[in-house]
Amino acid sequence: MPDTLTEAFEAQRDRLRAVAHRVLGSHADAEDVVQEAWLRLSRQDAETIHNLDGWLTTVVGRISLDVLRSRRSRPEAPYDEIVVAVDESPAPEDDVALADSIGLALLVVLESLGPGERLAFVLHDLFAVPFEEIGRILGKTPGASKMLASRARRKVRTPSQPPAAGREQREVVGAFLRAARDGDFEGLLRVLDPEVRLTVDTPDGVVVVLGATNVAAGARFGAASGGRAVLVGGLPGVVAWREDGSPLSVVAFTVVDGRIAGIAAVADPARLASMDLPEPPGTVGTAG
Incomplete structure (x- = not known):
């Protein structure tokens, strides 16, 4: 038996x-x-x-x-398994595989x-x-x-199988970040899906912003200095740091049909501390 x-x-x-x-x-x-x-x-x-x-x-x-x-x-529990890698190559075959990872977008929403x-x-x-x-x-x-x-x-309400980062997805995200940096509101609206959903995990809980106009109006994080292009679970993203080198945010973008349909961000220091993140640009490699 x-x-x-x-x-x-x-x-x-x-x-x-x-x-x-x-x-x-x-x-x-x-x-x-x-x-x-x-x-x-x-x-x-x-x-x-x-x-x-x-x-x-x-x-x-x-x-x-x-x-x-x-x-x-x-x-910090679930976030330590999100794979964040420096995005150094535009070749799709070099992308980090999504594998069976839940992905940042769905995980942030589930946490809410x-x-x-x-x-x-x-x-x-x-x-x-x-x-x-x-x-x-x-x-x-x-x-x-x-x-x-x-x-x-x-x-x-998130895509069950978002496309991995390819050249088109990277270009759309790049256009969004440039527009955010330049304060180009119309440029932001051009690359955002009208029904875009921004979900941010903050120390005070998960904040959700709906719609292109609202997301564009609050796109300050895209202009953070020291940002670095990364792949977050296989999706195009960006990591930003504070001046003291501590991580400020990790953001992942879901691009569908040439527009950004979803943005998931983690801005909670406790969760960020649990993630294996690349070093800020210009940092001399140190052991540890």
């Missing part, structure tokens, strides 16, 4: 890891959640489990929910959701878990769980 249970769990491991990773945005946390699920299963009387898939999904969901609720003391909203959205929209099952995890009715997922869906 133990061997059969082990084999059944191993057959589910990849799916469970994917669920936990999408909910939490962290491979390390996802591994911990799956391991804890296995420990709980090993202590469970197998005869009492009538639907192993559902039982494991519920356990992983509940453990993930506990992690989300405890993250107030770990503000409450734990219940986040879990309901991820489980239902990404893994087709029924609301009855989600309700059991959250301790809510199926109807209440459906409302949480619907509310989260309205907040997310």
Whole structure:
């Protein structure tokens, strides 16, 4: 029986890891959640489990929910896995692969959701878990769980598969940054999608700005001195630093059909400190 249970769990491991990773945005946390699920299963009387898939999904969901609720003391948690690389080549084949990274744009938005909203959205929209099952995890009715997922869906509204940084995407972002630097309001409007969404993770929470006019009016961050072109999870972006060399912001752009449809920025020092960022321009390489 133990061997059969082990084999059944191993057959589910990849799916469970994917669920936990999408909910939490962290491979390390996802591994911990799956391991804890296995420990709980090993202590469970197998005869009492009538639907192993559902039982494991519920356990992983509940453990993930506990992690989300405890993250107030770990503000940097998911951001350490965002890949930020100096953008030195315009060749698409040299781009940093998106791989299975959640990406900064979606992660920033997910961070703006409450734990219940986040879990309901991820489980239902990404893994087709029924609301009855989600309700059991959250301790809510199926109807209440459906409302949480619907509310989260309205907040997310982000391309599920944004194109990686190619020459056109870089040129559009470059035009945006030049216009921001020059205070060229009309130039900003030309490269922004009318429905563009700017999401900024700040020390006081996530701020969302909607619409080209509003985003263009507040595009001050694009003019920050010492900015450096980077790839953020495979998308064109920019890192800016303060005069003392500490990071000011990391910004990623989603370009669709020749216009910027989404801008995700991190300006929270605690989260920035957890990210592996390149050195400011002109910095002499130092060990560490």
